[in-house]
Amino acid sequence: MSGREAAKSTDKSEHGALAARLRERRRELGMTLKAVADAAGLSVGFISQIERGIAVPSLSSLVSVSRVLGVEVADFLTGQPKPQEYEAPTRQADRLAFAVSESAVTYERISSSFPGHVLRSVIIHEPPGHRGEPIAHEGEELMFVLAGAVTIEVDGERTILGTGDSMHFPSTRVHSTWNHSDTPATILWAGTMDVFGEDPVTPFHKDKKQKAD
Structure with a gap:
């Protein structure tokens, strides 16, 4: 092999x-x-x-x-991101890319971790043609295109962002991204969602027992 x-x-x-x-x-x-x-x-x-x-x-x-x-x-996660110490700089050479399972999309963590912090940020590398699934959740987020171009859809309305363009919106609105081009796209993402899984987790509470599929 x-x-x-x-x-x-x-x-x-x-x-x-x-x-x-x-x-x-x-x-x-x-x-x-x-x-x-x-x-x-x-x-x-x-x-x-x-x-x-x-x-x-x-x-x-x-x-x-x-x-x-x-x-x-x-x-x-493959290549789990390590939180930086408070006020410590994140050096490009020291950042490790990580991904979800074998996904072609990779991420670089650039935000640090300290008591009371609410902002998380990553650099996202999307391959040509990648289309993210529509999702809605609590919080807010901002996307800034560092290189390439992507289509961002929010509540059914599509907006094309090129290099240097950005978009800030409530995460409660259904949103998704799509690299519609034939070149990789690099996006700076910042938001309040706990994308690193650092907050305590508890199973979703169900009022009634359901029959699982």
């Missing part, structure tokens, strides 16, 4: 592990696909695709699903 084939095999194994663990955890909690989807701000179809290993969630989608199920986000 070549090195490339071995890497693909490892990627599929990691993706399969992510799908299996999320599916098993949901069933353990007795939650339906719809219950998880509604609580995470995602579609039922997308949750089903994740559990079947057909789709790889974005970082924000993984965070939303993980918090609903009460599991640690870091368990599903």
Whole structure:
């Protein structure tokens, strides 16, 4: 087996592990696909695709699903981001890229961690043609395109952002990104969502026991 084939095999194994663990955890909690989807701000179809290993969630989608199920986000990241000390600079040469399972989208953590902090930020590298899944969640976020171009859709309205363009909006509005170009896009993202899974997690509370799918 070549090195490339071995890497693909490892990627599929990691993706399969992510799908299996999320599916098993949901069933353990007795939650339906719809219950998880509604609580995470995602579609039922997308949750089903994740559990079947057909789709790889974005970082924000993984965070939303993980918090609903009460599991640690870091368990599903390859090359886990390390928080910087308060007021310590983040050197480009020292930053490690990380990803969700075998996703082609990679991230670089640039925000630090200290008591009471609410802002998180990453540099996102999106390959040509990548389309993120629509999602809505609490908080707010800002995207600044460092290189390339992306289409941002918010509540059904599409806006094309080129290098140097930015957009700031409430995360409660359904939003997604799409690299519509044939070149990679680099985006600076800053928001209040706990994309690193540092806040305590508890399973989503259900008033009634449901039959899991």
